[in-house]
Amino acid sequence: MPMYKKVEKSPVELTKEDFVSDQMVKWCPGCGAHAILAAVGNVFPKIGYKKENFAMVSGIGCSSRFPYYVDTFGFHGIHGRASAIASGLKIANPGLSVWVATGDGDSMAIGGNHFIHVLRRNIDINILLFNNQIYGLTKGQFSPTTPLGTVTKTSPHGTIEHPFTVSGLVMGAQGTFFARVPDNNIKLMTEVLYEAAKHDGTSVVEILQNCVIYADKVHEQVTNRELREERQLILKHGEPMIFGKNRDKGILLNGTHLEVVEIGKNGITEDDILVHDMYSTNPSIHRMTGWMKAPDFPVAMGVIRAAPADSYDGLTERQIETAKKNSKILTVNDLLRSGDTWEI
Amino acid sequence: MSNKVEVRELEDVVVKFVGDSGDGMQLTGTLFSDVAAVSGNDLATFPDFPAEIRAPHNTIAGVSGFQMHMGKRKIYTSGDLCDVLVAMNPASLKANLKWAKPGATLVIDSATFDEKAIGKAGYTENPLEDGTLSGYHVIKAPVSELTKKSLADLGVDKKTAERTKNMFVLGIMFYLFGRALEKPLDFIKVKFRDKPKVMQANQTALKAGYNFADSTEAIKVTFRVDPAPMEKGLYRNITGNVATAWGLLAAAERSGRPLFLGSYPITPATEILMELSRHKSLGAKVFQAEDEIAGICSAIGASFGGSMGVTTTSGPGLSLKSEALGLAVITELPLVIVNVQRAGPSTGMPTKSEQSDLMQALFGRNGESPLMVMAASGPANCFYYAYMASKYAMEHMTPVILLTDGYLGFGSELFKIPDVNDLPSIKAPMADPDDPYYKPYRRDEKTLVRRWAVPGVAGLRHRVGGLEKTNIDGNVSTDPLNHQLMVNIREEKIARIADYIPLLDIKGDSEGELLVVGWGGTEGALASTVSRMQDEGHSISHAQFNFIKPLPKNTREVLSGFKKIVVCELNGGQFVNYLRMLYPEFSYHQYNKVQGLPFHVQELTETFTKLLEE
Numbered sequence: 042m043p044m045y046k047k048v049e050k051s052p053v054e055l056t057k058e059d060f061v062s063d064q065m066v067k068w069c070p071g072c073g074a075h076a077i078l079a080a081v082g083n084v085f086p087k088i089g090y091k092k093e094n095f096a097m098v099s100g101i102g103c104s105s106r107f108p109y110y111v112d113t114f115g116f117h118g119i120h121g122r123a124s125a126i127a128s129g130l131k132i133a134n135p136g137l138s139v140w141v142a143t144g145d146g147d148s149m150a151i152g153g154n155h156f157i158h159v160l161r162r163n164i165d166i167n168i169l170l171f172n173n174q175i176y177g178l179t180k181g182q183f184s185p186t187t188p189l190g191t192v193t194k195t196s197p198h199g200t201i202e203h204p205f206t207v208s209g210l211v212m213g214a215q216g217t218f219f220a221r222v223p224d225n226n227i228k229l230m231t232e233v234l235y236e237a238a239k240h241d242g243t244s245v246v247e248i249l250q251n252c253v254i255y256a257d258k259v260h261e262q263v264t265n266r267e268l269r270e271e272r273q274l275i276l277k278h279g280e281p282m283i284f285g286k287n288r289d290k291g292i293l294l295n296g297t298h299l300e301v302v303e304i305g306k307n308g309i310t311e312d313d314i315l316v317h318d319m320y321s322t323n324p325s326i327h328r329m330t331g332w333m334k335a336p337d338f339p340v341a342m343g344v345i346r347a348a349p350a351d352s353y354d355g356l357t358e359r360q361i362e363t364a365k366k367n368s369k370i371l372t373v374n375d376l377l378r379s380g381d382t383w384e385i
Numbered sequence: 386m387s388n389k390v391e392v393r394e395l396e397d398v399v400v401k402f403v404g405d406s407g408d409g410m411q412l413t414g415t416l417f418s419d420v421a422a423v424s425g426n427d428l429a430t431f432p433d434f435p436a437e438i439r440a441p442h443n444t445i446a447g448v449s450g451f452q453m454h455m456g457k458r459k460i461y462t463s464g465d466l467c468d469v470l471v472a473m474n475p476a477s478l479k480a481n482l483k484w485a486k487p488g489a490t491l492v493i494d495s496a497t498f499d500e501k502a503i504g505k506a507g508y509t510e511n512p513l514e515d516g517t518l519s520g521y522h523v524i525k526a527p528v529s530e531l532t533k534k535s536l537a538d539l540g541v542d543k544k545t546a547e548r549t550k551n552m553f554v555l556g557i558m559f560y561l562f563g564r565a566l567e568k569p570l571d572f573i574k575v576k577f578r579d580k581p582k583v584m585q586a587n588q589t590a591l592k593a594g595y596n597f598a599d600s601t602e603a604i605k606v607t608f609r610v611d612p613a614p615m616e617k618g619l620y621r622n623i624t625g626n627v628a629t630a631w632g633l634l635a636a637a638e639r640s641g642r643p644l645f646l647g648s649y650p651i652t653p654a655t656e657i658l659m660e661l662s663r664h665k666s667l668g669a670k671v672f673q674a675e676d677e678i679a680g681i682c683s684a685i686g687a688s689f690g691g692s693m694g695v696t697t698t699s700g701p702g703l704s705l706k707s708e709a710l711g712l713a714v715i716t717e718l719p720l721v722i723v724n725v726q727r728a729g730p731s732t733g734m735p736t737k738s739e740q741s742d743l744m745q746a747l748f749g750r751n752g753e754s755p756l757m758v759m760a761a762s763g764p765a766n767c768f769y770y771a772y773m774a775s776k777y778a779m780e781h782m783t784p785v786i787l788l789t790d791g792y793l794g795f796g797s798e799l800f801k802i803p804d805v806n807d808l809p810s811i812k813a814p815m816a817d818p819d820d821p822y823y824k825p826y827r828r829d830e831k832t833l834v835r836r837w838a839v840p841g842v843a844g845l846r847h848r849v850g851g852l853e854k855t856n857i858d859g860n861v862s863t864d865p866l867n868h869q870l871m872v873n874i875r876e877e878k879i880a881r882i883a884d885y886i887p888l889l890d891i892k893g894d895s896e897g898e899l900l901v902v903g904w905g906g907t908e909g910a911l912a913s914t915v916s917r918m919q920d921e922g923h924s925i926s927h928a929q930f931n932f933i934k935p936l937p938k939n940t941r942e943v944l945s946g947f948k949k950i951v952v953c954e955l956n957g958g959q960f961v962n963y964l965r966m967l968y969p970e971f972s973y974h975q976y977n978k979v980q981g982l983p984f985h986v987q988e989l990t991e992t993f994t995k996l997l998e999e
Contacts, residue, residue, distance in 0.1 A: 062848075064860070096840045098686070101851075108848050109861065114840035116689050117850025118682070119712050125647075125679035129686030129694065132670055133645045136841050137690065155682075158675040361665045368666030373635045373805045376664065382621045382802065383423050 047165075047355075048090045048138050055086040060095075062112040073224030073250035074103060077169060078110055080230035081140075085113075087231070088138065088238045096137045098127040100147040103178045103252075104171035107142035121152025124159040127166045128353075135354050138238065139166040146176045149185040149205055157214035162353040163242040167234070170247045172207060175256035193255075207247045208331025208345060212324050218244035219331060220344040223264040224251055229275065229342065236344050242352045263340045272335055276343035281314035282330075284339045291315070292330075292338075299329050301338060319347045391606050392563070397456025398610055399464030400558070403481045404473030406439050406449045409551040413471075414451025417558060420568050421455040422622055422799055425612025428455040429764070429798040429909065430622075431463035436652070436736045443497075443505045448480045457611040462909035463796055465985040469561070469608075471554055473497065473528070475506035482517075490606075491521045492557055494528035494550065524603045528553050528594075535593035541586045549583075549590040556594020562608050566595060616801060623800040625764035625793035626656035629697075629723055632771030633657075634667055637693045639772075640779055640811035644669040645692040647683035649676055649702065652735040653791040654725035657697040677705035681722070685709060688718040689849070691839030693775055697723040700742045701732065703786075704749070710784055711750045714875065716849040717826070717835050719778040719813070723771065726790040728981040737981025738791035740905055741956040746786040747934055747963065753872045755879045757781070758934040760788040760905030765800040767793055770931060772808055779813040781882055782834045788933075790906040790955075792983055813837055819844030825859030833878040882935050889937035891946075893919055893926030899997055900947035901989075904930035904960050910984035911953060918990065923997055930960070936967065944971050949996055951976055953984065 060082050068074045085095060095113035099105035101120035108115030114137075118126045123141045131139045148156045148170055159166065175193065176182040182195040186207065190199040211219045218240040220233045230248065237244035249260040263272045274284040274292065282292035283304070291314035293302045302309045321327065327346040333339065370376050400417065402410045411432055418430050433450035440447035454464035470485045472478040474497040485491065495513060503511055512518060513525060532550040541549075552573070559566060570588055577584035598604055623631075637644035646669065648658040662671045670692070674680040681696040688694030698706065703724045713720045726742045728734035746758045757777055761770035767789055774787040816823050816836035825847040826835050838845035847859060855862045856870055891900075892912060903911040908929045915927040928943050930936070937943075944950055944964075951974040952961035961975045976992050978984060 091843070093843045093846060094841055096690075099850075108850070112846055114846050115848030115850070116686070116716075117848065117852060118685075119708055119851050122678060122682040122709065125674070125682035126686035126689070128679070129645060129647055129672065129683030129688075130690040130840070131686075132672060132683070133643065133687035133692035133694075134690035134839070134841060154675050155679050158679070357670060361668060361670070364665035365668075370664070370666050373631065373638045373667065376631060376634065376667065377621075377802045377805070378619065380621065381419060382619050385425065385615045385617060385620055 047135050048094050049136060050089050051091040055092060057082040057086060059092060060085050060112050062110055064109045066110050067106065068103060069253055071253040072103070073173065073248065073252070074107070074171060076224045076227050076230065077171065077248055077250070078107070080227050080234055081111060083227070083231040084234040084238070087235060090138050094137055095140065096130060097140045097142060098123050098130060099142040100152060101178070102144040102147045102176070104142050104144040105147060121147055121150070122155060123147065124152060124155040124166070124168065128159055128162070128164050131164055131166050132354050132357055135358060141166055141168045142171070143168060144171045145174060145186040146184040149210065157210070160211060160214040160216040160243050160245070163217050163350050165241055165243070165352045165354050167237045167244045168246065170207060170245055171250045172247050173250040173252040173256055174259045175252050177252050177255055181255035206332060207245070209328070211245050212328045212331065212346065216245055217242040217346065217348045217350045218344070219247070219327070219346045220244070221247045221249070221331070221340070221342050223249045223260065223269070223273070223342065225264055225266070233344060236347060240347050241355065242350055262335050272339055274333070274339040274341045276317045276319070276330070276341055276345060278317055278319045278344070281311055281316050283311070283314060294326070299333065299338070319344045320349065322348045322350070324348070390604060392609055393606050394609050394611070396458055397454065397460060398469065398608060399452065399454045399467040400469045400471070401450055401452040401467040401481060401484065402471045403448055403450040403477035404551070405442060405477065406435065406447045408449070408473045409548065410449045410451050410473070413551045413555050414453055416569055416572055417555060418453045418455070418797070419572065419622060420559070420564050421453070421610070422620065423568055424564060425615070426455040426457065426610055427460040427613040427615060427799060428453060429460050429463045429796060431792060431796040434736065443474055443476050443502045445476050445480050445507065448477045450477070450481065455610055457613045459613065460798070461913040462983070465987060471558065473551070473554065475503045475508060475512065478512060479506040479508060485521065487520055489521055490524065490561070491518060492524045492526070492554065494554065495525040496527035496529035522606070524557070524601070526557065526597060526601070531593065531597060532590050535589055536586050539582070539586055539589060541582055545583060545586055549586045552587045552590040553594035556591045557598040560595045560598035560607070561604065562610065566591060619802045620799050621802060622797050623765055623768070624656070624795060624797040625761065625767040625789055626654070626725065626795070627660050628765055628767035628800065629761070629771040629789060630657045630660035632768040633661070633695055633721065633775060634664060634669060635768070635805050635808060636772045636775030636811060637669070638667070638805060639808060640693060640775070640813050642691065642693040642779060642813055644695065645672070645684060645687035646670070646695045646697065647672045647674050647680040647687065648697045649674050649680045651677070651699045651702045653727055653794045654697045654699045654702070654723065656794065657723060657725070677702040678709060681706040681709040684720055685713050685716070685718060688720050689716070689840070691837070691841070693719065693721070693779060695721040695723070697725070699725050699727045700729045700745070703742060703745055707750050710756065711752060711754050712851050713784040714750070714754045714756055715851055715853070717782045719782055719837070720784040721771070721774050721778050722784060722786045724786060724788050725794045726788060734981045736791065738906070738983065739955050739979060739981060740790060740907070741959065741979065742788065743933070743956065743959040743963070746788060753876065755876045755934070757783055757785040757879055757882055758788065759785060760931055760933060761793055762905055762908035762929055762931055764793050764796045764798045768800065776809060776811045777882060777885070779811060780834070781832060781878065782814065782837060783879060788905055793906045815839070816842070816845050818842050823847070824857045825849055826854060827857050832881055833874055880935050883938050886932045886935070886937060888939045889928055889930065889943050891926050891928050891943055892916070894924070895926070895943070896946040897926055898924035898948050899926070899993060900944065900950045901925060901927045901993065902930070902950060902952045903954070904933060907953060907955060907984055910986060910989060914986045914989040914993065917986070918993060925993060925997065933960070941968055944968060949974060951993065951996055953989065955979065955983070
C-alpha cells in the first residue's frame, strides 16, 4: 500500500497537546463531535507529520467549526464547498495532509456535487463525515440521511424523502476508501482515521454522531453499549466477518447476497464465513457490507473499502514532471516566441 | 499578372469570409490574416460563428464567418461594414449582404446557387440573376466545380475535394490583393504534413484559384495595401483569450507563485481553460471543475495553499461564483476572476458580446464586499491586464475581477512580443517562517494588506474563513465595533490600490467640447471614431477606463475639462450610473447599445457630431 510518500514527517515526536488550539470548544455538552476531536488529537501525532503540514478544511454546520479547535492550518469555508476548497488546496500544495470536517447536510445536500466528484477524482484528502441525520446549526430540519417518516421541524408530518445510505453514495461515486465508526468508540475511530490518512486517495469516514439536542439517540439501536456486540460487525482486513457477544455469528455470502448465520449450527463453520478484503478493487462485496442495516444485519464498522487507485494529485504531479522533461517550452518567454512569429 | 486590371491602393480594407459551418471559413480567414501580417499590415480579426456546432447545411443558422480588417495605418477594430465579402453559399450571402458596403466586391461560389440552396436561404429568386447584387462588384466563380476539376488528376475522394474549395477561394483572394503564394503554400505543408494527399490537394486548389483569378475577365480591379509603419520588434497574431492565458502564466512565473486554474467550460471563456491546460511544462495546474462553484472554490483553496488562484468564466458563471467571491473578500486571499462577458441575462446569447456584467462585478455579492475590478480593452492587451490583475491580487491580497468580453476573447490583433523580464515585478507579501509576530490580520500600515501565510511553512498556523474575524488576531467575532472596523478596512484597502494604478490617459486635448468615455472592450471603436473626428478638426477627446474599482485618481480632473461628457457602453448604462454615483457634480450623456454587436464607427460619429452641434 502507498504510504506517506508526499508529506514530510516531524523530526520530533508530537503529542495530543500539540494539536489543541487556544479556542473555546463551543459544541453542546454530550455532542458526538467532542469524541471526533479527541480521536483526531490521538491520530495526528501518531501519523507523525510535521504540525505545519496538517490543514483542516470545513464547510458550514456544527461539524464545520472543527478547524478552530485544532492547532493546524485551518480554513472554514462556505456551505457545501469544503471538498472543492480542499481539492484546490491539495492539488496546489501536495505536501499537506488535508482533512475535511463536514456533515450530512453540508456534504450530501448543498455540497452533493462536490462530494461525488472529489470521490470520482480520488484526490488525496480525508473526509470526516459527521452523520447525525439532522441539520443542527439551523436548529433541527431533516437532512439527506434522516430516516423516512421522521418528524422534524420541517417535516411535522414525517419526512417523505428516502434517505441516502452514506456508503452507497460513496461507492456509487466510485470512492476508493470508506469507513464507518460510532462516536462512542474513540479507539476504533483513531485506528480508522490512521488508515484513512494512509490511503492515497479520497477517504470518507462516516461517523455515526449523536446530536443531543435535535436528534438524540438516532443511532442508539446500533451504538448502544449493551447491544453493540450484537449490532455491530467490527471489520478487520483478512479476518472472517464474525460478531456477537459470544462471537458465534457471522456473515455468509449466499449466491448474490449476504446472510447472517450462526457458527456451529446447520453445519456452518468459521471457514464458511466471508473474509474481509478491504483492498479489493471490485466494490461488490464492499457495497453489500456497507449496506447491512439493523435489525436484520449488524452494521459494519471499521474500514470497509480501501482500494488502491491513482490519486488525482499524484497524476497531476506526474504529468507536470513528464511535460517539463519533454517540452521545449520551459519559460513564458519560450511560449511567447513559439509558433508563428515574425520580425518587423 | 496580366495587365488588364487597375490596381487600387487602399489605406485599409475590411474582408469578410462567410460560408456554411463546415466550409472552413475560420481557417481561410486565419490564413489570409497571417499572410497580411507577414506582409507588414496592421490588422484585427473577429470570427463570427453560430452557437450550434453544425447547424443544418445551407441554412442561415449554419452560417459561419470570419472578418478581418487590415491596413497601412493603425487598425483599432475588426471593422464595421466590409469592402470585400466572400460568400460560399446562398445562405451566407443572404445573412451577410447587409454587412457589405455599397459597391463592395463580392466573391461568390456560384456553383452552390442551385434551386434547393437558394430556397433554403430564404430567397425566392436566384440573387445572382435577379438584380439583388446590381450595386456591387461581383466576381462569380463556380468554385466547387472548378476545385473538383483542378483536383481530377490527383485521385482524391469527393469529400476531400469538397473540403478544399476554401483554398480555391483563398487563391482568388491572394490574387485580388497581390499577395505571393509562398507563405500559404508553406502553411498548408506544415498543417497537413501527415496527410500528403490532402496537402497536395490544398496546394493545387490554392494555385488553381489564383490562376483562375488571373485569367478571368470578371476581375477588373485588384487591391494593394501597403505595410503599416509598425514599431520594430517580434510580432505574432493573438486572440484575447490566449493573451489572457499567457498573461496569467507570465504573472505566475514572475511572482514565483505557481498558477492554479479552477474553471468550468463556458462560452466564450473556455479557450482560456483550454489554453492553460496545454502548459503543464510551465507548471500550470489546471483543474476542470464539476461546476462554476467548484471552479472558484478550488482556486480559493489553492490560494490559501500558496498558489496564484485563478478562475475563468462568463456572466452566468460569475453569478454562480458570487458567494465564494465573498469568501475570498473576507479571507483576504489573492484570486483572479476573469469574466469574458457575453450577452445576458441568463443564457442570453452565448456567442455574442456585451458589457453588461459591470454592476454584477462591482456589487453582485451579499454584504459589504469590495474587490478590485479591471477591464482589458483589446485582444493583445488582455496579456497585460491579466498580468496586472494577478499582480494586484497578490500584492494587495484581494480578489480581482478582470472583465473582458467575447469580442476581445475571440478577436485577434497583432501583438508585439514582450520580454517577460521587462514586465513590472510582482512581490507577494509572504509571511516569513516562524515569524513570532505573525497574526492573520496584522496589516501593512500603508496598504492595509495582510500577509500571505502558506500551509506547510513552520510557525504560521492560523485559521481563516467566512465568519467575521477580529482585526489582527483573526478570531471569530460578532463584536459590532469590530465588524464596522473590518468593513471599513476592507473598503479602504481596495480604495488605496488607487495609489498603485496608472492615471487615466486622455487621447486628445485635456479640455474641450466633448469627452468620449468608454471602458474595456469598446476602446478600438471609440478610439478610431474620435481620432477621425479630431483629424477633421472637432474638439473631441477620448478617455478609456481600464481600472474601474478603484478608479484612477485623476478621474474627476479628466471629467472636469469638458463641456459635455458622453459615456458609451454596450449595456443599458452601467458605468455611466457608477460615475453618476461617484461624481454627481457632472452631467453625463450616454450612448448605449445592447444588441450583441460592437459599436460601429458610423453610429458613433453620428452621435458625437450631434452632441457637438447641439
